[in-house]
Amino acid sequence: xxxxxxxxxxxxxxxxxxxxxxxxxxxxxxxxxxxxxxxxxxxxxxxxxxxxxxxxxxxxxxxxxxxxxxxxxxxxxxxxxxxxxxxxxxxxxxxxxxxxxxxxxxxxxxxxxxxxxxxxxxxxxxxxxxxxxxxxxxxxxxxxxxxxxxxxxxxxxxxxxxxxxxxxxxxx
Amino acid sequence: xxxxxxxxxxxxxxxxxxxxxxxxxxxxxxxxxxxxxxxxxxxxxxxxxxxxxxxxxxxxxxxxxxxxxxxxxxxxxxxxxxxxxxxxxxxxxxxxxxxxxxxxxxxxxxxxxxxxxxxxxxxxxxxxxxxxxxxxxxxxxxxxxxxxxxxxxxxxxxxxxxxxxxxxxxxxxxxxxxxxxxxxxxxxxxxxxxxxxxxxxxxxxxxxxxxxxxxxxxxxxxxxxxxxxxxxxxxxxxxxxxxxxxxxxxxxxxxxxxxxxxxxxxxxxxxxxxxxxxxxxxxxxxxxxxxxxxxxxxxxxxxxxxxxxxxxxxxxxxx
Numbered sequence: 416x417x418x419x420x421x422x423x424x425x426x427x428x429x430x431x432x433x434x435x436x437x438x439x440x441x442x443x444x445x446x447x448x449x450x451x452x453x454x455x456x457x458x459x460x461x462x463x464x465x466x467x468x469x470x471x472x473x474x475x476x477x478x479x480x481x482x483x484x485x486x487x488x489x490x491x492x493x494x495x496x497x498x499x500x501x502x503x504x505x506x507x508x509x510x511x512x513x514x515x516x517x518x519x520x521x522x523x524x525x526x527x528x529x530x531x532x533x534x535x536x537x538x539x540x541x542x543x544x545x546x547x548x549x550x551x552x553x554x555x556x557x558x559x560x561x562x563x564x565x566x567x568x569x570x571x572x573x574x575x576x577x578x579x580x581x582x583x584x585x586x587x
Numbered sequence: 588x589x590x591x592x593x594x595x596x597x598x599x600x601x602x603x604x605x606x607x608x609x610x611x612x613x614x615x616x617x618x619x620x621x622x623x624x625x626x627x628x629x630x631x632x633x634x635x636x637x638x639x640x641x642x643x644x645x646x647x648x649x650x651x652x653x654x655x656x657x658x659x660x661x662x663x664x665x666x667x668x669x670x671x672x673x674x675x676x677x678x679x680x681x682x683x684x685x686x687x688x689x690x691x692x693x694x695x696x697x698x699x700x701x702x703x704x705x706x707x708x709x710x711x712x713x714x715x716x717x718x719x720x721x722x723x724x725x726x727x728x729x730x731x732x733x734x735x736x737x738x739x740x741x742x743x744x745x746x747x748x749x750x751x752x753x754x755x756x757x758x759x760x761x762x763x764x765x766x767x768x769x770x771x772x773x774x775x776x777x778x779x780x781x782x783x784x785x786x787x788x789x790x791x792x793x794x795x796x797x798x799x800x801x802x803x804x805x806x807x808x809x810x811x812x813x814x815x816x817x818x819x820x821x822x823x824x825x826x827x828x829x830x831x832x833x834x835x836x837x838x839x840x841x842x843x844x845x846x847x848x849x850x851x852x853x854x855x856x857x858x859x860x861x862x863x864x865x866x867x868x869x870x871x872x873x874x875x876x877x878x879x880x881x882x883x884x885x886x887x888x889x890x891x892x893x894x895x896x897x898x899x900x901x902x903x904x905x906x
Contacts, residue, residue, distance in 0.1 A: 552687075581751050
């Protein structure tokens with residue numbers, strides 16, 4: 416069921432949008448929450464023309480899922496795409512071409528594949544995975560902090576979601 | 588109404604044997620397809636491949652440059668956002684650009700159907716049989732992600748493909764209802780634009796699916812025509828006065844095309860608007876004599892337009 420975000424959820428979202436550098440972008444945008452039994456709370460971005468129809472008619476699906484709300488906000492692949500387009504400052508790594516292909520098959524990131532990104536990332540930080548063209552190919556979680564992210568032959572960033580999931584899951 | 592089947596001739600039997608069709612299909616093509624020999628020959632080859640730039644994420648120039656650098660050979664088409672892919676070194680459905688939603692693999696004919704809708708920003712639009720979402724995402728793109736786009740699909744399994752494509756293409760102005768298009772009036776909404784790309788017998792995709800040369804039966808056309816008539820009646824009733832309904836099929840069969848629109852003209856206060864692409868619709872087919880306005884509807888043939896077989900009618904609801 417789609418509904419408006421409650422005060423507590425709005426606080427988490429605003430904090431998250433600030434962290435990802437998209438606070439201003441979302442100020443004028445329409446956001447709804449979708450809750451289903453036994454599923455994570457999902458956050459949807461939609462055109463202002465849709466809001467009334469969604470709230471009154473409760474369609475099966477609507478708008479663009481930009482992320483999930485648990486204790487914190489976790490961007491979806493579509494949310495990552497928005498962040499990479501809009502934000503000038505967000506936690507990320509840039510990977511080489513080999514890693515790009517592997518990430519698109521759902522694989523995690525080895526230290527030697529990282530060719531750039533935000534300095535001083537923390538352990539367990541949610542980050543965007545970008546290719547050399549700075550296009551978002553996934554969302555990941557760091558397993559190490561700072562310079563330890565570059566350790567050779569060790570998975571240093573776990574891929575949580577990647578753009579290849581469209582192909583892998585479409586037919587299921 | 589029964590599907591028209593014509594008496595066999597030596598020519599129809601010979602062509603059917605030569606190109607491995609059931610005779611009745613070729614015989615019908617001979618009644619209305621211009622230059623039927625070239626037409627049948629064109630169906631022997633793989634159809635051209637097209638991609639449509641998703642301008643919600645990238646402009647055509649940038650996309651072309653990215654694909655050319657990967658060894659693609661591309662060609663422009665009649666529509667600005669649609670590009671013909673003449674050579675690709677690997678699958679066009681598995682590139683990073685595809686996964687990032689920069690383009691959608693879609694036949695040019697489908698894009699013509701959306702073009703006919705004359706879509707503007709902030710409109711309320713309905714896509715009545717929307718899976719897998721190619722036309723839906725193109726409509727959203729034409730609306731620049733504003734307004735309200737309602738997509739309907741009766742088959743829950745096919746809804747999944749719409750959702751993936753909506754997500755991949757970054758569409759925010761669309762909601763999807765799993766429902767039968769014939770019940771669309773239950774939504775209590777009126778629309779500026781309605782697209783009914785009706786389920787059809789699929790004669791137009793023979794080049795992609797060779798089995799249809801012998802699996803296709805006259806009863807298929809009758810069955811589809813029945814559903815199409817119900818769907819188009821439901822569709823016309825939810826168009827705002829002055830609004831547009833675009834009816835399209837990927838079938839050549841006049842029973843699924845001109846005859847359906849002719850039925851609508853007899854029953855409702857509407858007019859058929861001209862459309863600049865394609866060949867004129869039929870006004871005669873066997874015993875059928877359609878209204879002259881049907882010339883304004885358009886037929887697309889593989890050998891003439893380098894598309895799959897397609898039919899488009901642009902219908903204006905009078906005030």
